[in-house]
Each structure stands twice: as C-alpha cells, then as structure tokens.
Amino acid sequence: MGGRGIGEVLQLLQAEFADVTISKIRFLESEGLVTPARTASGYRKFSAADLERLRYVLTAQRDQYLPLKVIKEHLGAIDRGLRPAAAGPPVAPSSLPQTPGQPVADDFGAAGTELRLTRDELLRAAGVTAGLLGELEAHGLVVASGNHYGGDAIVIAQVAAELAAYGIEPRHLRAFRTAADREVGLIEQVTGPRRTEQTGELAALTVRLHTALVRSRLPRP
Amino acid sequence: MGGRGIGEVLQLLQAEFADVTISKIRFLESEGLVTPARTASGYRKFSAADLERLRYVLTAQRDQYLPLKVIKEHLGAIDRGLRPAAAGPPVAPSSLPQTPGQPVADDFGAAGTELRLTRDELLRAAGVTAGLLGELEAHGLVVASGNHYGGDAIVIAQVAAELAAYGIEPRHLRAFRTAADREVGLIEQVTGPRRTEQTGELAALTVRLHTALVRSRLPRP
C-alpha cells in the first residue's frame, strides 16, 4: 500500500505508452502534472491515483495533441471537482471550424488586446455599408460601447452581409441576439457578472452545444 | 470574382484570429495547407474556398491545439471526401473506450456517411450515464431517429456532462434546443426542407454569427 517506485510505474505505463521514460515522468512532475509522495529518503512513491493521472496526461498528449499547459488546466479543473473524477480519458472534440473545442479558459479569452474600432474603421474592416451597420445596431446585433466597437462586430457585420445575399436581413436575426443574451445570462448565473476563469470555459461549452444542436437538426445529407 | 489578395485576406481573418499575419499565411502555404492561385506575375489570389480553409486551420489550431501536420491530414481527408478521423497517428490501445469514429466534418456541408450509434455505443462514446442521456432526451436535446443516434449526440452529451459539473442541468438547456430549432427553421425558409449546397453554407454562417454574438456579449476580460 506504500505506492510504487518510479521504475515500476514505468513498467506499467510502457505497456500502453511506448515512449514514456523515467526522465519523462520526472519531467511531468517538475511541470506540476503529478505530485507523487516521497519516502523519507526522497524516493518518489506513486499512488494509484497518481498512476491514473499519468495515464490521463499521456492519453491526452497522444490522442489529442494537447499541450501540457492545457492538460494541466484540465487536471486542475478535475481537482476542483468540476468534473466527475470517474470520467475516463479526455475525448476528441469535434473538429468543426468555428467551434471552440476544449473547455479551456482562453478559447473565449483575452488572447490579445481587444480591438477598439471607430465606426469608420469597423465599416472598412468589415466591408459593409453604413446602412447595414445601422440596421444591425437598430436590432441590437451590434452595440457600440462608448464610441467604439469590438472585434466581434467585424465578424457579425461580415456574416450579416453574407446572409443578406441569401435574403436574410438583420430583422430576421433578432432571435440570434436574444439567444445569445440568454446564453450569456446563463453563464453569468454560474460565474457572476464579472469575468472569471470559468467564463471562457463555459462560453466555449455552450457554443459547442449550440453548434452540435444545429448540426443535429439540419436535414440529413 | 478573381479572388482576394493576401492583404485583404489578412484583414478578413484578423477580425476572428488576432494573431494571424501575412508571414503566417505564407508559411501555411509553404506547409501545403492552402494553395491559393497565382496571378501571372506571381501574386497570390485567395478564393472563398481558400479562405474557408484558412479559417479551418486557424480554428483547429486555436481551439483544439492541433499540430499543423494533423490539420493537414484532416484537410486531406476532407478533400478526398472523407471525414477527418480525430484519433492520432499510431495505434489505439485497448484500454480506452473506443470511439467508433468521430462526429466530425469540415463544415456543415460535406456529405459523408453519418454515424449511426446504438444507445449503448453512444453512452460509451460520450462517457455519460444513462440517467443523463435520459434527461437529455426528455428535454429534446438528444433525439434518436429510429433506434440510433447521430454523431452530434456524442458532442451534446459530453458537453452536457461538463455543464452539469457547473450545476447546469439538462432542463436549463431547453432554450438551446429552441434556439437551434429556430435557426434551422430560418435556414430551411431559404433552402427548403431538403438539404442543398446552401444548407451547409448557411449553417456555417449562422453558427459563426451566434458565436460572435456570444463573444461580444460576454463580460469584457
């Protein structure tokens, strides 16, 4: 019951993961992905839970190509009880474009400094007419904060322009606005009105859900 | 309709992907991920399809952390009319619950053979309990057609499980279902009830709109 030595752990894992080595296990510890106990003399002792954790890490690396940083966040989330501990290995996400994949904070997070565009800059960047933008604002799809617009406004305007080519006009898009509002409302019920670590994670999840639902309801090919 | 220059493409993409640069786009070409046409004098000309491809690449990178090598394989699979398989290069060991194949596709367009899962397969693939699935069905989020489920059901179930960890339960998700239904309804008003070329294009657009709207309404970081 004292746990296993690192050599023994290596044996166990090598059956499943060909490229694991002792130095790699030590490296993973140094990166904070496992924290085995130590004997009085400093030897690592791995519990069954530590082994599970290692398996999780190696699986996520091999099958999903996740960077260690991200795997570490996932493990952290599990530790904080955000996910049933019984849950198996991480699962491959859908590979849709436009779909945020893993529940990781900075999917929807502040990757860089947020754009701040004037109205003219927005019009030029999105390549739309002032008329279209006016309509979008009238229906609450694009909102200026102060006298500037964020980067998402570009995407919204571009997409609206493309949809207009199909005969779908801004007024048909009001439902999207309310759906988005409700979605954000739900997220804020959990995280509170300030932005937290979880905000981005949750947004990624709900958007993924939305996408999958739309797909599933589309006429079958 | 001659396609866009690289500078214009940059503008379009930067709205969505903050860290794209000209040199990155050229790099992606050098790696064989896009192959824009060229003018007589050697200038790159990007078609709409090239743009879609770039979006796919950038999304996969940002949201799923996939290495370019893998993204390239996926694109290749799409080109050959297949759906990209999500699992990695070498061998899948027996320890993992085997996902029958991923519910993935390039965009909403490509017709391939749709997954057909039995209830048990779905439960194993998504790693959720029968109880959760039952709830999801009760609220209309997952629907069996006949006695099988589509690949999207896996994603829906997985996401629902993650949301449950935040205290968000299936009954809180009904609004997502109606929003998705409305969205599909709108699409079908344009394309008719049968699936056409446009169906996928429109779905990609509306989902993009939805995502941008949610992003824009989230509390600022």
Next chain:
DNA sequence: TACCGGCCTCAACCGCTGGTCGAGGGTTGA
C-alpha cells in the same frame, strides 16, 4: 517618368515546448 506601397522569394534566425543526458551522489536489500 518616377515613385511608393504592396507583394514576391529565400535564407537565416528565433523562442518555446518537451523533453534527454550525464555527472555526482545517496539508498536499498541480498
């Protein structure tokens, strides 16, 4: 005509990730 911004190629360079390797030394148990 000259100019200037946009685009081209190619090669060199770079920072980060994810480790490996080896020296030098303690621990364990037969």
Next chain:
DNA sequence: TCAACCCTCGACCAGCGGTTGAGGCCGGTA
C-alpha cells in the same frame, strides 16, 4: 559490499511554428 535503483541539477537538444530582413518585382498614380 555490491549491484540495482533512485535522487538533483544544469546543460543540451530537436522540432515546431513561425519572424525578420535583404533584395527585388508589380501596379496604380501623379
């Protein structure tokens, strides 16, 4: 006491995903 095992620490490394800059060609315009 010896072999096998384990420890730390610092140096090193390869590959990925680009960036940078030199040198030069387009193409609109004044």
